[in-house]
Amino acid sequence: MQTLDQLEFQNKRVLVRVDYNVPVQGGVVQDDTRVTASLPTLRRLLDGGASLVLMSHFGRPKSGPEEKYSLRPVAAVLEGALGRSVRFIPSLPGSDETLAAVQALEPGEVALLENVRFEPGEEKNDPELAARFARLGEAFVLDAFGSAHRAHASVSGVAARLPHAAGLLLQREFEALSRLFEHPERPYVVIIGGAKVSDKIKVIENLLPRVDRMLIGGGMAYTFIKSQGGQIGDSIHEDDQLELARRLLAEYGDRLLLPVDVIAADRFAEDAQTQVVPADEIPDGWQGLDAGPQTVQAYTEALRGARTVFWNGPLGVFEFPAFAGGTNAIARAVAELGEEAYTVIGGGDSVSAIHQSGQAERVSHISTGGGASLELLEGRELPGVEAMR
Ligand code: 3PG
Numbered sequence: 001m002q003t004l005d006q007l008e009f010q011n012k013r014v015l016v017r018v019d020y021n022v023p024v025q026g027g028v029v030q031d032d033t034r035v036t037a038s039l040p041t042l043r044r045l046l047d048g049g050a051s052l053v054l055m056s057h058f059g060r061p062k063s064g065p066e067e068k069y070s071l072r073p074v075a076a077v078l079e080g081a082l083g084r085s086v087r088f089i090p091s092l093p094g095s096d097e098t099l100a101a102v103q104a105l106e107p108g109e110v111a112l113l114e115n116v117r118f119e120p121g122e123e124k125n126d127p128e129l130a131a132r133f134a135r136l137g138e139a140f141v142l143d144a145f146g147s148a149h150r151a152h153a154s155v156s157g158v159a160a161r162l163p164h165a166a167g168l169l170l171q172r173e174f175e176a177l178s179r180l181f182e183h184p185e186r187p188y189v190v191i192i193g194g195a196k197v198s199d200k201i202k203v204i205e206n207l208l209p210r211v212d213r214m215l216i217g218g219g220m221a222y223t224f225i226k227s228q229g230g231q232i233g234d235s236i237h238e239d240d241q242l243e244l245a246r247r248l249l250a251e252y253g254d255r256l257l258l259p260v261d262v263i264a265a266d267r268f269a270e271d272a273q274t275q276v277v278p279a280d281e282i283p284d285g286w287q288g289l290d291a292g293p294q295t296v297q298a299y300t301e302a303l304r305g306a307r308t309v310f311w312n313g314p315l316g317v318f319e320f321p322a323f324a325g326g327t328n329a330i331a332r333a334v335a336e337l338g339e340e341a342y343t344v345i346g347g348g349d350s351v352s353a354i355h356q357s358g359q360a361e362r363v364s365h366i367s368t369g370g371g372a373s374l375e376l377l378e379g380r381e382l383p384g385v386e387a388m389r
């Protein structure tokens with residue numbers, strides 16, 4: 001990969017693609033991990049005499065600008081974190097208006113553009129849009145590790161049109177995750193959670209042959225349990241994935257661990273009635289929303305002695321405190337491995353859980369990428385990384 005050492009940026013306007021797709025509620029940024037993770041690159045460029053034009057996506061707006069997907073709230077957070085004023089440019093990022101605004105930047109000044117996904121060509125990697133982005137800088141730095149798996153105009157499209165380099169975050173993430181892919185020390189245990197099997201089935205399939213143990217958690221577990229004839233009540237599941245779940249269990253049943261008990265709720269709500277039941281005996285009208293105590297114990301034991309651990313995805317409905325217990329317990333179990341293991345955590349909820357546990361510094365690497373980290377582990381070349389070669 002081309003690095004910052006190989007890029008000329010003194011007195012240049014540098015276009016930096018960051019990933020500021022952060023959780024925002026009611027206009028307030030809930031977690032600034034991705035903003036602070038970008039600071040080393042921004043400081044390095046500013047100290048070297050550049051002016052900065054930052055661009056990012058935020059959420060998944062469907063068609064054009066929408067106030068709830070504006071990056072404006074992030075500008076204030078960045079300003080606080082960076083300790084310099086940040087100019088927010090509200091016009092469409094590919095427009096002439098935006099170009100005029102960034103042309104006025106002096107060395108040391110920083111501008112943040114509006115959500116690149118307000119441009120219809122962004123996700124299609126429209127070459128015309130990529131060319132309009134390329135006008136905004138004299139060099140391009142990709143530091144958006146969390147978006148490096150997207151072949152979008154602001155990620156790979158623009159890179160081909162400007163002298164470019166990977167930022168420090170992209171580089172660090174790539175190195176930390178490649179170590180998992182290339183030569184993991186064994187036992188290698190992977191924990192995959194989250195709602196849907198279909199989101200992660202590719203990674204599950206590709207990782208199973210490489211790992212010693214895979215612990216399945218969250219909503220996707222119910223598809224696996226149903227595929228074995230278990231009673232899952234009203235739990236979330238995907239009937240079109242049952243066959244695949246069955247096949248994976250037949251082939252890799254010895255290394256795939258499923259929940260043995262769950263906390264079932266009488267409705268999908270924070271204040272629902274709950275009971276602990278066997279994972280394959282969930283009564284009709286009830287749904288599993290978190291891992292049960294025996295599951296937590298079994299998974300904690302499966303982690304003991306591991307030398308390499310990767311964890312992505314919550315074990316329950318983490319956003320409801322009543323169903324966050326399983327995820328929090330796994331966060332502690334991973335952290336407790338301490339120096340004994342190389343531990344990596346990726347994905348929003350798992351990362352929040354490790355921060356809440358207060359033990360984040362005991363984990364070897366906390367990734368700012370969810371989907372991007374999973375695709376790297378599968379052994380896929382990420383379009384963003386490829387563009388920096
Ligand atoms: C993420 O949060 O996973 C990244 O920012 C990518 O977002 P996306 O899945 O909407 O492309």
Ligand code: MG
Nearest residue numbers: 146370371372
């Ligand atoms: Mg994602």
